[in-house]
Amino acid sequence: MSIYVYGVTRAPVDLPAGLRGVGDPPSPLRALAAGSLAAVVSAAPERLRARRRDLHAHQxxxxxxxxxGPVLPSRFGVVAADAESVDARLRAEQDSxxxxxxxxxxxxxxxxxxxTVESGLNDLLRQDPRLQRFRQEARRQPGYETSIRLGEAVMAGLTRRARAAVDEGVTALTPLAAEVQPGPEVEGCVRNTSFLVAADQVxxxxxxxxxxxxxxxxxVELRVTGPLPCYSFAALPAAAGA
Amino acid sequence: MTVITTDEVVCPPRAGTLYDVLDLILDRGIVIDVFLRVSLVGIEILKIDARIVVASVDTYLRFAEACNRVDLERDSQSRTVPELFGGASSGARKAGAKKAAHAVGQKVKGALGVGDEDGEEEDSEEEPEEKPSRSRSGARTSTSRTRAKTSR
Incomplete structure (x- = not known):
């Protein structure tokens, strides 16, 4: 029977009561201990999909x-064939x-x-001669082409402003972090960065x-989320580049 | 400006928090090499933040219109950009952008089951064609940029 793997932690695991796993109805969580480690797992649902309920359960x-205690989160959707293969993997990779x-x-x-923030538009227009030129053109020759050129330049300018600001912010935050990792590219975000932070530094x-x-x-508009499980810092040394 | 400082570890995350870190849940974390990562129908759709508006041409036109309304000779504090955008609300271009954003929002909501707080979302398996490629594989082009709404 295939099993869903939430993450790897140290044995013994004291599973908190009342936790719901993935699936509908959720199957009970259990810990598979192997040596000094344990994987927290449940029976994998027959049809696993990235539904909100299941993403919540995973998180x-x-x-x-x-x-x-410390835990290495699995990416959402990691399923093993059976308990034996989990056991073998944990034992083989124990040191890592x-x-x-x-x-x-x-x-x-x-x-x-x-x-990006739209409220920066006035300042941007005042500071950017190129943008002012596009604006002049759009006024002299109103039309689709000139409007698109202007609008595209505005978007690029707002992105540039937001990126410059957040990079300064990342620099200010870096001393508070043990490690810093760029996150996946997300549409609509000009930067996505994760910090590994001591719990008492939050x-x-x-x-x-x-x-x-x-x-x-x-x-720039900033959204900070956390504390989170250390998704971005859980890679094993061998798999770090994967 | 919105700074969202979210839940302590002791609290289950709110839905908004989950959306803000979907990229991490789906793209980071360990993948134990011999284990299978199941192919998840609809997983790409979930990568879209429900609050992100597909910008493209409509947004460029909206920005252009907003620019033309900025009076460079006057005090920048006298009118805010949201007011400028608000003033354009009767224009067909703005309506077009709004409609497009709305449509995207609805698709994502459909996929996520947003607005259904106890998680009893309905199936949405007919949606996978909406997002054939991974967002980081270069879906962003000069004509399909995105931006996010600042409101929550």
Missing amino acids: NVLLALAEE YEAALDRVAGRVEMNLKAL PEFRRVVEEFASRHSGE
Whole structure:
């Protein structure tokens, strides 16, 4: 019977009560211990899809486990053929997993996403001679072509402003983090960056983000999410480039 | 400006939080090499943030219109850009952009089951053709950029 793998942690695992796994109805969670490690798993649903309920379940199980100790979160949707293959894998990779658990122990992931803000348009127009030229053209020769050129330049300018601001913010936040990783490219975000932060540094991290965000509100919108399971910092050394 | 500082570890994340980190849940984390990662129908759709508006031509036109309304001679504080955008609401271009954004939002909502707080979302398997390629594989082109609405 195939099993859904939420993540890897250290044995023994004290599974928090009342946690729901993926599937409808959710199947019970259990820990498969192998040596010093344990995988937290449940029976894989027959038709697993990235539904909101299942994504929530995956995330909630990992958040709960992270409270108990270091955990390496699986990507959503990792399924093993059977318990034996999980056991064999954990034993074979024990040293790598232990090293990866040490890396995230006592730390959380904080994710920062940056978006453009339209309220910067006035300032942008004042500062950018090229944009002013496009605007003149659009006024002299109103039409589709000139409007598109102007609008595209505005979008590029807003993106540039937001990116410059958030990069400054990332620089300010980096000393608070043990590691920094770029996140996947997300449409609509000009930057997506994850920070590995000591759990007791989270309030300070947020303070710096908020302070920075309010100073740069005309340039960039920042969304900080966390503490999260350390998705971006869980890769095993061998798989780091994968 | 919105800074969203979200839940402590002890609290289950709100839906908004989940959307903000879908990229991490789906693209980061360990993939144990001999294990299978199941092919998930609809997984690409979920990568779209429900609040992101497909920009493209409509947004460029909207920006152009907003630019033309900016009075460079006057105090920048006297009118805000949202007011400028608001003033354009009768224009067909704005309506077009809004409609497009709305349509995208609806598709994503359909896929996510948004607005159904206890998670009893209906199936949406007929949706996979909406997002054939991974967003990071270069779907972004000069004519299909995106931007996000600032409101939540």
